[in-house]
Amino acid sequence: MGRQFLGQQTAAATARRAVRQLPGHRSAWQVELNPVNRAVLADRFPHAQQFEDVRQCGAHNLSPVDVLTAGFPCQDISVAGCRESNRDSRGLRGERSGLFWEVIRILKEIQPRWVVLENVVNLLAVNDSCDFETVIRALADCGYVGFWRVLNAQYFGVPQQRRRVFLVAGYRRMPPFEFLADAAPVDAIPPASRSISWPRAADAWAANTLLANKAGSQITMGCTTFVAHPHGWDQMAERQRASEDDGFCLGLDAANLAEAFAAGNAVVTQVAEWVGRGLIDAI
Numbered sequence: 001m002g003r004q005f006l007g008q009q010t011a012a013a014t015a016r017r018a019v020r021q022l023p024g025h026r027s028a029w030q031v032e033l034n035p036v037n038r039a040v041l042a043d044r045f046p047h048a049q050q051f052e053d054v055r056q057c058g059a060h061n062l063s064p065v066d067v068l069t070a071g072f073p074c075q076d077i078s079v080a081g082c083r084e085s086n087r088d089s090r091g092l093r094g095e096r097s098g099l100f101w102e103v104i105r106i107l108k109e110i111q112p113r114w115v116v117l118e119n120v121v122n123l124l125a126v127n128d129s130c131d132f133e134t135v136i137r138a139l140a141d142c143g144y145v146g147f148w149r150v151l152n153a154q155y156f157g158v159p160q161q162r163r164r165v166f167l168v169a170g171y172r173r174m175p176p177f178e179f180l181a182d183a184a185p186v187d188a189i190p191p192a193s194r195s196i197s198w199p200r201a202a203d204a205w206a207a208n209t210l211l212a213n214k215a216g217s218q219i220t221m222g223c224t225t226f227v228a229h230p231h232g233w234d235q236m237a238e239r240q241r242a243s244e245d246d247g248f249c250l251g252l253d254a255a256n257l258a259e260a261f262a263a264g265n266a267v268v269t270q271v272a273e274w275v276g277r278g279l280i281d282a283i
Helices: 011-022 034-045 081-083 098-111 130-142 233-246 254-267 271-280
Strands: 002-004 029-031 049-051 067-070 116-121 145-150 163-171
Touching: 034 049, 034 130, 034 254, 049 067, 067 098, 098 116, 098 130, 116 271, 130 163, 145 271
Parallel strands: 002 029, 002 067, 029 049, 067 116
Antiparallel strands: 116 163, 145 163
C-alpha cells in the first residue's frame, strides 16, 4: 500500500496504526515536505521510501502500489485559509492546494488500483462547488470512479469534532457499494475502540485548548467548551507563581506547537482504519 502525503498532511501515527490493523499490507513510500514530519515517518516506517517534493515524484522513482492515499494541502480551500488570505477563494488554483494536480499526474503515471483522497469539508463548497466537480472530473479522466462521503471523527470513538471529505475511487471499477455509499447514517458506525464509553461525557471533550480557533490543530468549531475542575484554583495559582519565579512556561513551547500543528494536519487513526478495511475485500 503506497501512502502518499503531500505538503504538511502528515499522519505518521495515524498511518502506523491503520496499516498495523490491516494484515498483509504495508506502506511502500511517502512524500512529506516538512523535515520534522518526514523524520517521524521514517522512524515509524523504516522500510518505506521517503521523498520530499511531490513535484519530483513519478513513475521514474515510485514503486507500483495497490492503493494511493493523498491528503493534498487545504490552505487554499479551508474556511480559515480563505479568511487569512483575504482574497476570493483560490481553491485548486492556489499554489498549495493546487498540488492536487500532482496527485492526478502520479495517478496517470503509476495507475494504482485504488485511490483515497481526503480534505476539508469546504472542498464541497469552495468556488461555488466548481472545484469539487473538477476533482471528480479529473479522476474520471484518469479512469477512476467511486464514492465520496463526509466522515466525522466523533462517531469513531474519538473525542473531537473533525469532519473531513473522503473520496474513494477504483481504476475502471467501483468500490464495494456497501463502502462509502452505504445507507446507514454515519453515527451508526460503532467506535473503533470498545474500551471507550459512548456517548462521551461533556467534560471528556478536549475542546478548550490554547490553540483552539487559532491553528490547524483546533478542535472546536463554532463553540468553545469550558471544563471546570473542583478545587482547581490552588493549582492555577501555583502554576502562575512557578511561571513568575522560575520561568515555567504557561503555554506551549515551540516543540509543543509544532507537534500540535502536525496533529491538526493528521487524519484520525480510526477513520483511516475504517476506510482501509472497506477496501480489503476489493483488494
